[in-house]
Amino acid sequence: MDNISLRPFVAEDAAWLVERHGTLYAEAEGFDTTFAPLVAEILDAFVAGHDPACERGWIAEHQGRRLGSIFCVRLDDGTAKLRLFLLAPEARGKGLGRRLLETCMDFARRAGYRDMQLWTHESHRAACALYAAAGWHLVDSKPVRSFGVDLIEQTWKITL
Known part of the structure; x- marks a missing residue:
């Protein structure tokens, strides 16, 4: 998968992101139908009021096909x-996650x-594992029941 581009998120990407989050998390983790509406709420707030000087989203794309965010x-x-x-x-294990993470962290530093x-x-x-390799630290971990399943929720932090 050569020539994967990272482009700015646009409002037209929101429906795809909501659907992909809902579907992939249901398949991989058994999440129920309460997860996709949370993603939609996050995206609606971003589209309605983000400050582009200090807030940004990226979409990874290959030949017009969205692969990540x-x-x-x-x-x-x-x-x-x-x-x-x-x-x-299909985009995992190719270094794209590291590239997205570095892009996001670099932007945060510049902002x-x-x-x-x-x-x-x-x-x-x-x-x-990617967060830890990039210097992030796990600062909180607790069992929760979310999205219809038992999970261990984590908070990670990094000093930029």
Whole structure:
């Protein structure tokens, strides 16, 4: 899969992102139908009011086909939040996740953030390994019942 481009997220990508999150998480993790509406809510808020100077989303694309996403949003004046990091199964294991993560973190640094944080689940082992390799630290972990399944929720942070 050569020539994968990273382009800015546009509002027309939202329906695809909601569908992909809902479908992929249902297939891989057994998430119920409450997950996709959460993704839609996050994207609706981003489209309606993000500040492009300090908040941005990217879509990974190959020959017009979307393969993944990542977003940097403002948590507070000094902290960015990584959101909606997704890779289609056929795009995994090719370095694209690292490229998306580096793009997002580089943007956060340029936007003046001192720190970043993210929320994920322990079951996302490949993503968690990627975060650790990039210098992120697991700062909280707790069992929860979310999206119809039992999960271990995690919070990761990094100083930029």
